Amino acid sequence: MKRSAQLKAQPKRTAFDALAHVTAEISYMLERGVMPWRAPWDHAKALALTPGLPLRSTGAPYRGANVMLLWAAQIAHGYSKRTWLTFRQALELGGHVRKGEKACPVIFYGQAKPKQRDAGDASADDNGDATRSYRFLKLFYVFNVNQIDALPDGFGVETAPVAAEPGAIERWTARAGVQVRIGGSMACYAPVTDFVHMPAHEAFLSEEHWAATLLHESVHFTGHKSRLDRLDGYATDRKSRAREELCAEFGSALLGAMAGLAPFHLEDHASYIASWLELLRDEPRAFLAAGAKAQAAVDWLIAQAGPLPVSCREDATSDVPALPG
Numbered sequence: 001m002k003r004s005a006q007l008k009a010q011p012k013r014t015a016f017d018a019l020a021h022v023t024a025e026i027s028y029m030l031e032r033g034v035m036p037w038r039a040p041w042d043h044a045k046a047l048a049l050t051p052g053l054p055l056r057s058t059g060a061p062y063r064g065a066n067v068m069l070l071w072a073a074q075i076a077h078g079y080s081k082r083t084w085l086t087f088r089q090a091l092e093l094g095g096h097v098r099k100g101e102k103a104c105p106v107i108f109y110g111q112a113k114p115k116q117r118d119a120g121d122a123s124a125d126d127n128g129d130a131t132r133s134y135r136f137l138k139l140f141y142v143f144n145v146n147q148i149d150a151l152p153d154g155f156g157v158e159t160a161p162v163a164a165e166p167g168a169i170e171r172w173t174a175r176a177g178v179q180v181r182i183g184g185s186m187a188c189y190a191p192v193t194d195f196v197h198m199p200a201h202e203a204f205l206s207e208e209h210w211a212a213t214l215l216h217e218s219v220h221f222t223g224h225k226s227r228l229d230r231l232d233g234y235a236t237d238r239k240s241r242a243r244e245e246l247c248a249e250f251g252s253a254l255l256g257a258m259a260g261l262a263p264f265h266l267e268d269h270a271s272y273i274a275s276w277l278e279l280l281r282d283e284p285r286a287f288l289a290a291g292a293k294a295q296a297a298v299d300w301l302i303a304q305a306g307p308l309p310v311s312c313r314e315d316a317t318s319d320v321p322a323l324p325g
Contacts, residue, residue: 021105023284025072030273036072037253053257055083065291066106073104083156084142095151103141111135163260166211168309173218176305187213189220191231196221212261219251222297242275250294258308
């Protein structure tokens, strides 16, 4: 699939543009066998010196689908940093975007109320529409610090997260309520019994591989009907399964980035990629939906278990000045 030239030419930042951009970018990479939520740690595919979640100008991490979009841009251009600024933020810091550099679109989710009607029009109040808010999304544009000159000395200093000890991750998932049964040849989550099944540690290439797989299955665990209720049709419907596996991939990638774990590709990733491409063709909103659900799953686990172990938390620089917006 060729990325749409029409999308680049459109000046408006509409919800349709956001949706089209996301679908085109991710499909473009998937068709080439690249999963952007995995590759930033692969030094054969990217030049990232400080792997982890993409960061705003304030040092706060991006969330949801924006993480995947910025990882994809980092892979495509080989950026060595993961901090991103708007054009205005760069100017406010005294920096300037180099001529010819292209911005990366990211998605802004917002909530607003309809505009008030004339005082003489009581229909809105009668129907309760005046107090009803609605959600919207639009594109805005950011540049990687590698694209900007004359930033203050020390701005955007990044520290790669230190890999957490696998046992600490196992204890963290246990605090979230994830019950694990060891044995068998498959790693899976069983909604009927509400157990995560994991092969023995010795069956994995490394302890880190075991921990990364546990995080993937823990995201599935959050989908139980008593928690985030996300697994309806998972066992019987092919597209429902593709949606949920995409969510679990995103969620485990987010957690892995926080934990400093190198990502591990699924052994049958080619079949997963094919199912996700089909899903994106049929449901253009699938990527955004998976990103939102994955972020909700991560938030739920952190709410139950507390922050990830200290050794695996992001250490974004503390001297980055906060900027409005």
